[in-house]
Amino acid sequence: MTMRSKLRLGALPVIGVAAALAPLFLAGYRLVFFLLMFLHVGLAYSWNLVSGFTGYISFGHVAFFGIGAYVVGILSGIHHWNWLIAVPLAGALVLVISLPLGWLMLRLKGPYFAIGMLAVAQATALVASLWDGLTRGGLGIFVSSSYNVVGVYYGLLIVLAVVMGVTYWVDNSRFGLRLLSIREDESAAEAMGVDTTRDKILAFALSALFPGLIGGLYAWYIGYIDPRSVFSLFFSVNMILMTLLGGAGTFLGPLIGGIAFTFVVESLWVRFPEYHLMSTGLAVIVIVMFIPNGIIDVLKKRGWLTHRRRILTRLIRSVETTPQKKAEVPERV
Amino acid sequence: MSEGSEPVLRTDGLLKRFGGVTAVDGCGFEVMRDSMTGLIGPNGSGKTTTFDLITGFQRPDKGTIYFEDNRIDGDRPYRIARNGLGRTFQITRVFPQMTVLENLLVGATGTELRSAAARALHLLDLVGLSDLRDEFCSRLSFGQQKLVEMARIHMRPQKLVLLDEPFAGVNPTLTEKLVAYIEKLRGEGTTYLIIDHEMKLIMRICDRILVLDQGKLLTEGSPEEVQTNSQVLSSYFGDK
Ligand SMILES: Nc1ncnc2c1ncn2[C@@H]1O[C@H](COP(=O)(O)OP(=O)(O)O)[C@@H](O)[C@H]1O
Ligand SMILES: [Mg+2]
Numbered sequence A: 001m002t003m004r005s006k007l008r009l010g011a012l013p014v015i016g017v018a019a020a021l022a023p024l025f026l027a028g029y030r031l032v033f034f035l036l037m038f039l040h041v042g043l044a045y046s047w048n049l050v051s052g053f054t055g056y057i058s059f060g061h062v063a064f065f066g067i068g069a070y071v072v073g074i075l076s077g078i079h080h081w082n083w084l085i086a087v088p089l090a091g092a093l094v095l096v097i098s099l100p101l102g103w104l105m106l107r108l109k110g111p112y113f114a115i116g117m118l119a120v121a122q123a124t125a126l127v128a129s130l131w132d133g134l135t136r137g138g139l140g141i142f143v144s145s146s147y148n149v150v151g152v153y154y155g156l157l158i159v160l161a162v163v164m165g166v167t168y169w170v171d172n173s174r175f176g177l178r179l180l181s182i183r184e185d186e187s188a189a190e191a192m193g194v195d196t197t198r199d200k201i202l203a204f205a206l207s208a209l210f211p212g213l214i215g216g217l218y219a220w221y222i223g224y225i226d227p228r229s230v231f232s233l234f235f236s237v238n239m240i241l242m243t244l245l246g247g248a249g250t251f252l253g254p255l256i257g258g259i260a261f262t263f264v265v266e267s268l269w270v271r272f273p274e275y276h277l278m279s280t281g282l283a284v285i286v287i288v289m290f291i292p293n294g295i296i297d298v299l300k301k302r303g304w305l306t307h308r309r310r311i312l313t314r315l316i317r318s319v320e321t322t323p324q325k326k327a328e329v330p331e332r333v
Numbered sequence B: 001m002s003e004g005s006e007p008v009l010r011t012d013g014l015l016k017r018f019g020g021v022t023a024v025d026g027c028g029f030e031v032m033r034d035s036m037t038g039l040i041g042p043n044g045s046g047k048t049t050t051f052d053l054i055t056g057f058q059r060p061d062k063g064t065i066y067f068e069d070n071r072i073d074g075d076r077p078y079r080i081a082r083n084g085l086g087r088t089f090q091i092t093r094v095f096p097q098m099t100v101l102e103n104l105l106v107g108a109t110g111t112e113l114r115s116a117a118a119r120a121l122h123l124l125d126l127v128g129l130s131d132l133r134d135e136f137c138s139r140l141s142f143g144q145q146k147l148v149e150m151a152r153i154h155m156r157p158q159k160l161v162l163l164d165e166p167f168a169g170v171n172p173t174l175t176e177k178l179v180a181y182i183e184k185l186r187g188e189g190t191t192y193l194i195i196d197h198e199m200k201l202i203m204r205i206c207d208r209i210l211v212l213d214q215g216k217l218l219t220e221g222s223p224e225e226v227q228t229n230s231q232v233l234s235s236y237f238g239d240k
Helices: A003-024 A028-054 A062-078 A083-105 A110-130 A149-171 A174-184 A186-191 A196-222 A233-246 A253-269 A273-290 A294-301 A310-321 B047-054 B077-082 B100-106 B113-127 B142-153 B172-186 B199-205 B223-228 B230-237
Strands: B007-018 B021-032 B036-040 B062-067 B085-087 B160-164 B191-195 B208-213 B216-221
Touching: A003 A028, A003 A149, A028 A149, A028 A174, A028 A196, A028 A233, A028 A253, A062 A083, A062 A110, A062 A196, A062 A233, A083 A110, A083 A196, A110 A233, A149 A174, A149 A196, A174 A186, A174 A196, A174 B100, A186 A196, A186 B077, A233 A253, A233 A273, A233 A294, A253 A294, A310 B100, A310 B113, B007 B047, B007 B191, B021 B047, B021 B062, B021 B191, B021 B208, B036 B047, B036 B199, B047 B062, B047 B085, B047 B160, B047 B191, B077 B085, B100 B113, B100 B142, B113 B142, B113 B172, B142 B172, B172 B199, B199 B223, B208 B223, B216 B223
Parallel strands: B021 B216, B036 B191, B036 B208, B085 B160, B160 B191
Antiparallel strands: B007 B021, B007 B062, B208 B216
């Protein structure tokens, strides 16, 4: 890692502290703006863990978000549990569901997985609508009568810090290299000794856990949920959009994409909601055509960021300093 | 190099059907430890499928495969790989959006990281790719990708390496280089089973040859023995 990128990454904890102090200075819409930014960026990071690193593009990640929202809706809204207990339970339930679901779905490849996940999301939305004994169906649930901005702000900040930490670890670990090798060529990875099934399921579960938590926090924040709002296809599409915009399968990509996305959404879409659908479609086309590897790739090409992984850099340096016998056949091809 | 007396790989009565096609038809053979064995046969004779069966990418309909003393037919590919049975594919399959060094480290999955890194540096030096170690593989030439693949497969201590047409589409200079690397790495105690079309090359570098035809083992023996069986061979290979 170069001095420059070290400085840049070192800025993250500083920004984190500033974010933790922000509620002392900000209130009202300004605080909500950051709350929404954490929500978006957190969702982008979650999606990136499985789809960015392994290349299994999920169109249905809203399922985990929606389930998380409903766990908090049912526990806190209907049964009046403390949200601080309900939110972790939402994450736990989603995690438990994600293991067998991942085992099942990750047998599908490419577009079949993508569409399969879309079907999963539709199915969970349907369950939320039809199982009205549990979920109150289309009536929805009033989760909270108060507006819980500061608590949720901190909740989302913590979730975001954790999912970023996890991503940083993945991006600098052998686990991450294995996930990337699955994205690149799954059979070749398997032939190299990668337990592709296990690694994919692990990435899938990690990538489901955080939307579960975020969905739970969202329910507590927004105060009212129904199947249409928390299982909206837009959540899935936005996760894809933000991650592709920033750069999939990288550490900083979801951050950059998520922040850019939040500014666009909050400044434009809120004013012109009728163009939401059209502009989303346009954005996808523009990204895929002009920056297929995201903003981060542009930055790397300009030399503003390096792609060397910390684990490799450190390791190679330590190996190189210990004397090595030179091999023969030095000719180059 | 002297041939060991015991087989490292033993297949018996292997059968694999794809719909109406019988790709491998009751194939049984042994690969002796420390040998360089060639697997030849006309296009579609079931060579690649045989590799797929041995490495777990296809499950045999019938038959058994023993690797050393373990029965491995039906095992998951990654398990077989971790036991020291490596393979390459007929088409070059590097990980394009990963660097050369990252490619090599994935090849050492399941081994200790520090020694894997040392091994990677050693192999990159051997094949002359040290300067390109942080380059993405997508930016390498075909020949360089071949070298990455060759280095990557040797990242773990292999007992047996299956190479599926490693010289296909490769110019004569590079072919000689690849052969030299194989000869060199062979000294580390690895056995090779090599598929190739170039009869002359296979006859030169292998000490033992298996001839496959329509999924059956047609004949086997030393290059000389197989060559004298030329009536049979010429009908499949013409005069190459
Ligand atoms: N996955 C598959 N599905 C259907 N047929 C296959 C498959 N793999 C191989 N075959 C058929 O099996 C036969 C043997 O193929 P292969 O093992 O690739 O031969 P070789 O490598 O000797 O050229 C061919 O007829 C081929 O068409
Ligand atoms: Mg073949």
